[in-house]
Amino acid sequence: MSNAPATAAPPSGPAREARPIRVAILGNPNTGKTTLFNRLCGVRHKTSNFPGTTQEARVGFPRALPEGSELIDLPGIYSLELDQSEAAICRDVLAGQLAPRGETVEAPDVVLVVTDATNMPRNLMLVGEAIRRCLPTVIAINMVDASRRKGIHADEGVLMSRLGVEAVPCSARTGEGLDALLAALTRARIPTESPPPSEDGLALWADDLYTRMAAGYDQPRPDTFTDRLDRAFTHPLLGLGAFVAVMAGLFFVIFSLAAYPMGWIESIFSHLGGLVGAVLPPGAIHDLIADGVVAGIGATVVFLPQICLLFFLISLLEDTGYLARAAFVMDRVLRPFGLNGHAFVPLLSSHACALPGIIAARAVPDRRDRLATILTAPFMSCTARIPVYVLLTVLLFRDSPLMQALAFTGCYALGIAAGLLSALVARRTILRGPSRPMALELPSYRLPSLRTALLTAWDRGLVFLKKAGTIILAISIVLWWLGAYPGTHPPPEAVELRERAETAGADADALLAEADAVESRHATRRSFLGRMGETAEPVFRPLGYDRQLTVGVLASFAAREVFVATMAIQIAGRDDVEESGVFEAVATATRDDGRTPIFTRATCWSLLVYYVLAMQCLPTLAVTAKESGHWKWALLQLGWMWGLAYASALIVFQSLRAAGVA
Amino acid sequence: MQPESSASVTLASLLPGQSGLVRDTDALSPGDAAYLRALGIRPRSRVRLCRQGGPCIVEVGCGCGGPCCRVALSRHLAVHIIVEPMPA
Numbered sequence: 144m145s146n147a148p149a150t151a152a153p154p155s156g157p158a159r160e161a162r163p164i165r166v167a168i169l170g171n172p173n174t175g176k177t178t179l180f181n182r183l184c185g186v187r188h189k190t191s192n193f194p195g196t197t198q199e200a201r202v203g204f205p206r207a208l209p210e211g212s213e214l215i216d217l218p219g220i221y222s223l224e225l226d227q228s229e230a231a232i233c234r235d236v237l238a239g240q241l242a243p244r245g246e247t248v249e250a251p252d253v254v255l256v257v258t259d260a261t262n263m264p265r266n267l268m269l270v271g272e273a274i275r276r277c278l279p280t281v282i283a284i285n286m287v288d289a290s291r292r293k294g295i296h297a298d299e300g301v302l303m304s305r306l307g308v309e310a311v312p313c314s315a316r317t318g319e320g321l322d323a324l325l326a327a328l329t330r331a332r333i334p335t336e337s338p339p340p341s342e343d344g345l346a347l348w349a350d351d352l353y354t355r356m357a358a359g360y361d362q363p364r365p366d367t368f369t370d371r372l373d374r375a376f377t378h379p380l381l382g383l384g385a386f387v388a389v390m391a392g393l394f395f396v397i398f399s400l401a402a403y404p405m406g407w408i409e410s411i412f413s414h415l416g417g418l419v420g421a422v423l424p425p426g427a428i429h430d431l432i433a434d435g436v437v438a439g440i441g442a443t444v445v446f447l448p449q450i451c452l453l454f455f456l457i458s459l460l461e462d463t464g465y466l467a468r469a470a471f472v473m474d475r476v477l478r479p480f481g482l483n484g485h486a487f488v489p490l491l492s493s494h495a496c497a498l499p500g501i502i503a504a505r506a507v508p509d510r511r512d513r514l515a516t517i518l519t520a521p522f523m524s525c526t527a528r529i530p531v532y533v534l535l536t537v538l539l540f541r542d543s544p545l546m547q548a549l550a551f552t553g554c555y556a557l558g559i560a561a562g563l564l565s566a567l568v569a570r571r572t573i574l575r576g577p578s579r580p581m582a583l584e585l586p587s588y589r590l591p592s593l594r595t596a597l598l599t600a601w602d603r604g605l606v607f608l609k610k611a612g613t614i615i616l617a618i619s620i621v622l623w624w625l626g627a628y629p630g631t632h633p634p635p636e637a638v639e640l641r642e643r644a645e646t647a648g649a650d651a652d653a654l655l656a657e658a659d660a661v662e663s664r665h666a667t668r669r670s671f672l673g674r675m676g677e678t679a680e681p682v683f684r685p686l687g688y689d690r691q692l693t694v695g696v697l698a699s700f701a702a703r704e705v706f707v708a709t710m711a712i713q714i715a716g717r718d719d720v721e722e723s724g725v726f727e728a729v730a731t732a733t734r735d736d737g738r739t740p741i742f743t744r745a746t747c748w749s750l751l752v753y754y755v756l757a758m759q760c761l762p763t764l765a766v767t768a769k770e771s772g773h774w775k776w777a778l779l780q781l782g783w784m785w786g787l788a789y790a791s792a793l794i795v796f797q798s799l800r801a802a803g804v805a
Numbered sequence: 806m807q808p809e810s811s812a813s814v815t816l817a818s819l820l821p822g823q824s825g826l827v828r829d830t831d832a833l834s835p836g837d838a839a840y841l842r843a844l845g846i847r848p849r850s851r852v853r854l855c856r857q858g859g860p861c862i863v864e865v866g867c868g869c870g871g872p873c874c875r876v877a878l879s880r881h882l883a884v885h886i887i888v889e890p891m892p893a
Binding site: 581 | 836837839840841842843844845847848849855856858859860862865866873874875876877878879881882
């Protein structure tokens with residue numbers, strides 16, 4: 144370290160009165176902008192979007208600024224002048240032509256430009272573009288702790304005296320310098336410098352400014368740590384191995400840890416349903432609250448732990464700098480299918496649940512690439528398909544666990560293949576156009592911020608509950624109503640069983656259980672859903688499905704896993720297929736003719752293919768509509784997936800039947 | 806894409822570890838050139854190829870010799886960036 148030039152004093156000026164200020168936070172990606180926002184606002188923020196876009200907008204309310212002050216977290220951009228939606232949003236917000244939904248549309252009082260102290264030369268370009276706007280400006284020189292470790296030094300005094308605005312060295316991670324930064328925001332000044340109008344001129348201006356800032360300091364040391372790690376993480380083979388290991392670890396943690404809170408949630412809602420059942424008198428309101436509302440909310444909230452955990456871990460990985468390397472490694476694999484490396488995490492996440500996968504597609508920078516990723520994600524086999532896969536593979540190969548495992552793996556492979564081919568078709572038709580060539584910053588490796596990861600998980604969880612929950616709940620209630628109404632009188636067979644139970648002594652419980660099962664089967668068959676099954680049966684008959692299977696497919700339109708419980712109710716009158724005797728009853732069940740088995744081998748294969756490919760998840764459609772910005776994409780996804788599933792199941796069933804497979 | 810003179814090569818043809826000065830990015834589309842300029846890859850900036858291939862990894866410094874950042878670039882972009890190799 145050499146002699147350091149004297150640091151200039153902050154520009155003097157009268158302190159502003161304690162009136163609320165609106166601050167727009169601008170910065171390059173990977174400058175710690177979000178960490179800074181989280182450090183200043185914590186949970187005191189709300190998440191919405193910029194009107195007319197799907198770009199998320201976070202507005203924070205920091206305690207340390209005058210009451211009523213707001214921080215607007217703008218999208219991370221490399222330049223305000225780029226022809227990209229994120230840059231257009233930033234331009235419009237700074238020009239006072241756009242504001243987050245629900246906020247007054249007016250220019251911000253202060254622009255806070257967050258820069259990375261370890262990469263100042265490039266960051267100064269954006270500083271120059273910002274001060275061209277002639278708005279009161281403050282520059283945060285973030286990550287000074289990292290820059291000191293790397294031996295990178297520059298004099299912020301030169302910046303202040305040249306531009307006429309305050310520049311505050313700070314670290315959002317450690318909290319260093321944040322009090323000074325907040326104080327600077329309340330006395331922000333309009334810059335006195337105006338950089339050249341041309342982009343080439345701006346580049347020379349930024350180079351000259353940095354040269355002056357760094358004059359008198361030693362040259363930075365080479366970053367050998369990043370070099371060494373990158374040699375492994377971006378190696379064609381080692382990198383792929385590391386990637387597989389990291390992702391396997393990620394999903395192992397999600398599956399193993401999320402199982403506990405998911406069990407608790409299911410238990411809580413089960414108790415809640417029981418409580419409602421005990422408090423409310425029997426009747427329509429009782430059934431609506433217990434079986435419609437409580438069960439519907441429970442079915443939604445049960446996914447929350449997976450979603451929160453996934454985004455918590457992805458945030459940690461992103462913060463370390465590894466996620467950019469993962470995108471680099473996977474780019475080679477996905478590029479031939481019209482997707483890019485950014486798509487991999489959303490696609491992998493979709494194997495847990497398509498909802499977080501589709502939300503994670505926000506990380507894909509190009510709109511066409513992002514839409515292709517969203518359309519592809521639901522093909523990945525999610526956990527909701529697992530009960531269906533288990534039932535059908537066991538029915539197909541009862542005595543061969545090896546064959547069951549192979550069939551199970553085949554389902555996953557079919558989903559991935561169908562997804563990639565669908566992406567290819569989409570990119571060559573409705574999403575035709577050049578992919579944005581990969582130009583991806585690989586940020587320096589660093590320790591992740593736990594606070595940022597926790598707040599990201601919190602944010603994503605809230606968004607999921609607010610947006611998807613309302614739609615899912617409404618549809619769950621409709622489906623419950625269709626399955627529960629109109630009420631029917633008990634069939635004569637059930638009445639007779641109950642009469643016999645009154646005098647049966649020790650066998651009474653068994654007879655009553657049998658009566659309940661008969662009533663359930665009868666009610667399901669006579670319900671609106673049951674009648675719809677009868678009406679729709681001709682549509683599904685070419686796939687090998689009878690009336691009961693058609694009801695199962697229709698009932699599971701909102702959620703695939705419902706198929707297993709619906710079949711168990713129809714056949715055995717109980718919804719737990721693992722209950723003693725129920726699986727056997729399902730396996731040997733016959734159609735209405737009393738002779739033909741429901742689950743023939745050809746039907747099982749047809750169903751398996753159908754459930755791998757079909758869009759049987761209403762929450763996914765709701766989230767697709769939200770994330771793509773239009774319902775037409777959700778309807779296209781529904782039509783394409785359902786059409787592909789129908790055609791494939793038809794081919795499988797008819798081919799097997801023609802080959803003599805019963 | 807052919808370089809302008811014998812002293813110039815494309816960024817994709819640098820050897821791993823070799824540095825060069827960017828001479829021009831004119832062969833790129835205006836949108837790509839603007840995006841790369843924002844990332845720091847512009848005439849007179851210094852680049853060092855860290856890993857060859859498609860995509861390749863480039864270390865990007867500015868014309869003032871300041872700290873660098875790393876950028877992964879598709880081969881399509883790398884073959885359209887003309888650089889003047891620098892002695893080791």
